[in-house]
Amino acid sequence: MSDLLYSEEEEALRRAVRDLLADRCDAATVLARAEAPAAEGPHDRELWKALTEGMGLAGLLVPEELGGQGATHREAAVVLEELGRAVAPVPYLTSAVVATEALLACGGSEAAELLSALAAGRTVGALAVGLATAPGAPFQDVRHDAGALHGELTGIADAAGADILLVPADDGALYAVHTAQDGVTVTPRTSLDLTRPLAAVTFEAAAARELTRGADAAVRRGLRAGAALLASEQLGIAEWCLTETVRYTKERHQFNRPVGSFQALKHRLAELWLEVVNTRAAARNAADALAADSTDADVAAALAQAYAAPVAVHAAEEALQLHGGIGMTWEHPVHLYLKRAKADSIAYGTAGRHREALAELVDLQAP
Amino acid sequence: MIDAGELRTRTRALLEAHPPATTDRADFLKARFDAGLAWVHYPEGLGGLGAPRSLQAVVDAELEAAGAPDNDPRRIGIGLGMAAPTVLGFGTEEQKQRFLRPLWTGEEVWCQLFSEPGAGSDLAALGTRAVRDAESGDWVVNGQKVWTSSAHTARWAILIARTDPDLPKHRGITYFVCDMTDPGVEVRPLRQITGEAEFNEVFLTDVRVPDAHRLGEVGEGWKVAQTTLMNERVSIGGMRIPREGGMIGPVAKAWRDRPELRTHDLHQRLLKLWVDAEVARLTGERLRQQLVAGQPGPEGSGMKLGFARLNQEISGLEVELLGEEGLLYDDWTMRRPELVDFVGREAGYRYLRSKGNSIEGGTSEVLLNIVAERVLGLPAEPRTDKDVAWKDLAR
Ligand SMILES: Cc1cc2nc3c(=O)[nH]c(=O)nc-3n(C[C@H](O)[C@H](O)[C@H](O)COP(=O)(O)OP(=O)(O)OC[C@H]3O[C@@H](n4cnc5c(N)ncnc54)[C@H](O)[C@@H]3O)c2cc1C
Numbered sequence: 001m002s003d004l005l006y007s008e009e010e011e012a013l014r015r016a017v018r019d020l021l022a023d024r025c026d027a028a029t030v031l032a033r034a035e036a037p038a039a040e041g042p043h044d045r046e047l048w049k050a051l052t053e054g055m056g057l058a059g060l061l062v063p064e065e066l067g068g069q070g071a072t073h074r075e076a077a078v079v080l081e082e083l084g085r086a087v088a089p090v091p092y093l094t095s096a097v098v099a100t101e102a103l104l105a106c107g108g109s110e111a112a113e114l115l116s117a118l119a120a121g122r123t124v125g126a127l128a129v130g131l132a133t134a135p136g137a138p139f140q141d142v143r144h145d146a147g148a149l150h151g152e153l154t155g156i157a158d159a160a161g162a163d164i165l166l167v168p169a170d171d172g173a174l175y176a177v178h179t180a181q182d183g184v185t186v187t188p189r190t191s192l193d194l195t196r197p198l199a200a201v202t203f204e205a206a207a208a209r210e211l212t213r214g215a216d217a218a219v220r221r222g223l224r225a226g227a228a229l230l231a232s233e234q235l236g237i238a239e240w241c242l243t244e245t246v247r248y249t250k251e252r253h254q255f256n257r258p259v260g261s262f263q264a265l266k267h268r269l270a271e272l273w274l275e276v277v278n279t280r281a282a283a284r285n286a287a288d289a290l291a292a293d294s295t296d297a298d299v300a301a302a303l304a305q306a307y308a309a310p311v312a313v314h315a316a317e318e319a320l321q322l323h324g325g326i327g328m329t330w331e332h333p334v335h336l337y338l339k340r341a342k343a344d345s346i347a348y349g350t351a352g353r354h355r356e357a358l359a360e361l362v363d364l365q366a367p
Numbered sequence: 368m369i370d371a372g373e374l375r376t377r378t379r380a381l382l383e384a385h386p387p388a389t390t391d392r393a394d395f396l397k398a399r400f401d402a403g404l405a406w407v408h409y410p411e412g413l414g415g416l417g418a419p420r421s422l423q424a425v426v427d428a429e430l431e432a433a434g435a436p437d438n439d440p441r442r443i444g445i446g447l448g449m450a451a452p453t454v455l456g457f458g459t460e461e462q463k464q465r466f467l468r469p470l471w472t473g474e475e476v477w478c479q480l481f482s483e484p485g486a487g488s489d490l491a492a493l494g495t496r497a498v499r500d501a502e503s504g505d506w507v508v509n510g511q512k513v514w515t516s517s518a519h520t521a522r523w524a525i526l527i528a529r530t531d532p533d534l535p536k537h538r539g540i541t542y543f544v545c546d547m548t549d550p551g552v553e554v555r556p557l558r559q560i561t562g563e564a565e566f567n568e569v570f571l572t573d574v575r576v577p578d579a580h581r582l583g584e585v586g587e588g589w590k591v592a593q594t595t596l597m598n599e600r601v602s603i604g605g606m607r608i609p610r611e612g613g614m615i616g617p618v619a620k621a622w623r624d625r626p627e628l629r630t631h632d633l634h635q636r637l638l639k640l641w642v643d644a645e646v647a648r649l650t651g652e653r654l655r656q657q658l659v660a661g662q663p664g665p666e667g668s669g670m671k672l673g674f675a676r677l678n679q680e681i682s683g684l685e686v687e688l689l690g691e692e693g694l695l696y697d698d699w700t701m702r703r704p705e706l707v708d709f710v711g712r713e714a715g716y717r718y719l720r721s722k723g724n725s726i727e728g729g730t731s732e733v734l735l736n737i738v739a740e741r742v743l744g745l746p747a748e749p750r751t752d753k754d755v756a757w758k759d760l761a762r
Contacts, residue, residue: 258745258746260745266735266739269745270742271735273742277666279646281652282649284653356638358638359638362619
């Protein structure tokens with residue numbers, strides 16, 4: 001049975017990340033960042049630097065001999081809980097988890113070098129597969145011809161801030177492409193989620209280095225880790241929404257009572273609390289299954305997404321409603337959480353897709 | 368402090384002295400109690416060794432491997448989960464010596480005389496009276512209790528009764544152990560929605576309870592009852608079950624075995640409930656791990672809420688999945704079961720019986736209030752009855 005608790009080290013890690021985010025990533029900062037000119041890129045570079053160069057967090061999943069921390073998905077999940085709680089505009093999930101996992105599946109010196117670069121945090125990577133893609137689902141690729149790539153990919157999260165893209169091609173291989181080079185155009189799209197925006201990428205004879213012949217396995221591994229650990233981000237989002245809403249409804253008075261004393265609201269918040277409690281168990285289980293490389297990891301990842309995604313959305317929607325008019329404003333941060341939660345519910349496969357995956361995995365076949 | 372190794376040694380010694388294969392079940396259970404291996408966290412001489420609660424698993428695993436008989440915890444659930452911790456917490460030495468051993472071995476079944484026709488969720492409003500007889504010092508109890516599970520098999524009852532109607536409702540209550548063989552105790556079956564009668568009405572007419580059977584101080588009954596109710600809720604979550612170990616098991620099996628029953632709509636609902644059931648199982652497991660690690664979280668408060676809903680949704684789906692078969696029911700005969708046997712019966716029974724899961728042991732509405740107030744710290748409901756003498760409350 002998996003270990004569903006947090007170790008003391010994990011709690012210490014959480015405190016450190018939370019303290020940093022409290023200082024550097026309050027809601028006003030996140031909002032200002034989201035409205036910054038596109039030229040500045042989608043990410044908070046200073047915050048990213050503090051998390052990666054300062055705390056070494058980008059290398060948690062990278063073995064020590066490649067310059068990483070040699071930690072596990074359990075620690076990365078704790079980091080994601082805190083990043084979710086702050087809707088932090090940093091490419092942690094996309095670079096330090098998904099791209100890193102895809103590279104870990106590649107082997108070879110090219111991938112090793114890139115892993116060290118990503119672990120150091122100075123290089124940001126992104127897997128060039130649409131964010132909505134579920135692990136195991138078909139994905140778009142581009143044409144490989146005479147050592148160069150041609151074609152267009154859409155829906156690539158955090159591509160606008162990435163230095164390196166990991167690109168699947170029609171020959172079945174996965175390639176590394178520098179975004180700063182000739183023949184690569186990254187076009188940022190206006191996205192529902194301001195803190196993890198999408199971009200389209202076009203390749204016109206873009207030079208590329210082969211990472212592995214087996215793009216499929218690498219993409220699958222990256223997406224599975226993304227789906228599994230996204231549940232921890234969703235847990236962080238849901239927890240923030242619940243905590244803030246409880247705080248607000250205790251303070252806000254109407255009818256000469258705190259609105260949080262009305263039973264209709266109390267019951268809704270208690271229901272949400274139960275969903276959050278369940279989400280924590282599902283998210284811990286998924287992180288632990290990946291860390292232990294368990295045979296149950298596919299089930300654990302699908303289960304976590306099937307459960308956590310709707311909870312995060314529900315939490316954000318309840319938070320907005322129970323804040324009343326103020327929840328509808330741009331100044332109040334709840335919209336950042338709703339946008340992230342809703343985008344997350346599509347990222348790495350919807351809950352419905354993960355349920356379908358489970359139908360296969362646990363043998364509950366469709367009619 | 369006793370460690371796992373020593374417990375293992377003691378368990379093996381017990382097994383050697385009383386080989387399960389040749390020892391009478393009751394004798395084995397008594398010997399186990401006397402060896403302090405019944406509930407290892409209880410004090411020595413009372414079935415335990417004062418060991419950490421988490422080490423019980425060591426003993427249980429050894430005994431299970433050896434095929435030792437168990438004390439049928441489901442049949443004696445109220446005694447085990449609620450009466451025992453209350454007796455331990457508030458009983459006199461004599462009471463502990465008298466009650467705990469036969470309770471644990473299952474020789475004596477317990478029931479809970481708490482709810483009354485006029486006092487369910489608002490338990491502290493209860494009206495059953497206990498009046499002290501000046502001559503004998505006994506308490507004379509009159510009143511009516513209701514929904515009393517297992518009253519028909521019980522030897523003893525935990526009973527709360529009003530001893531001072533002039534005080535506000537929470538303050539005039541006293542806690543007793545009631546002898547169910549007293550001639551003043553009349554148990555009448557209440558037939559349930561399932562056809563059987565698992566619970567009862569209990570009429571108490573001049574029942575004499577010796578003062579030696581009082582648990583805790585006079586007027587402190589509400590405080591004592593809190594211990595009982597807290598343990599009731601804790602004992603519900605935190606059990607280790609395998610994947611598909613709950614009600615989802617039979618539905619998943621039917622789905623696999625009988626492809627002709629499948630529809631797309633049912634498939635969607637089944638998958639969602641499978642996910643919910645598996646996640647609830649993990650939450651229970653997490654609660655268990657927290658208890659073992661000595662860091663109990665508030666998760667327990669939500670467990671029963673979650674299970675009640677799941678049981679109801681899953682069993683509802685199961686009846687539908689079975690189609691024509693779901694239109695049938697296994698047996699409406701009026702029976703007096705000793706325990707609730709969800710898996711031993713069919714889908715229709717599960718559907719009907721699980722309706723009680725959101726009522727018994729505190730309704731889901733009341734549990735939501737508890738989570739909102741005690742876990743989330745939201746303001747309590749306005750209370751108009753707190754400082755009013757019980758006798759002056761509207762009824
Ligand atoms: C199968 C079964 C076995 C039982 N076994 C026992 C037993 O062995 N011993 C024993 O003492 N009791 C037993 N009970 C009784 C059980 O504890 C009570 O039924 C329960 O506490 C509810 O009380 P009530 O039935 O009087 O409902 P009421 O309290 O009258 O409730 C009626 C409705 O009002 C709602 N409600 C009440 N107060 C509030 C509030 N403050 N806020 C919102 N909603 C509220 C309730 O949730 C419910 O929906 C058993 C019940 C069942 C169903």
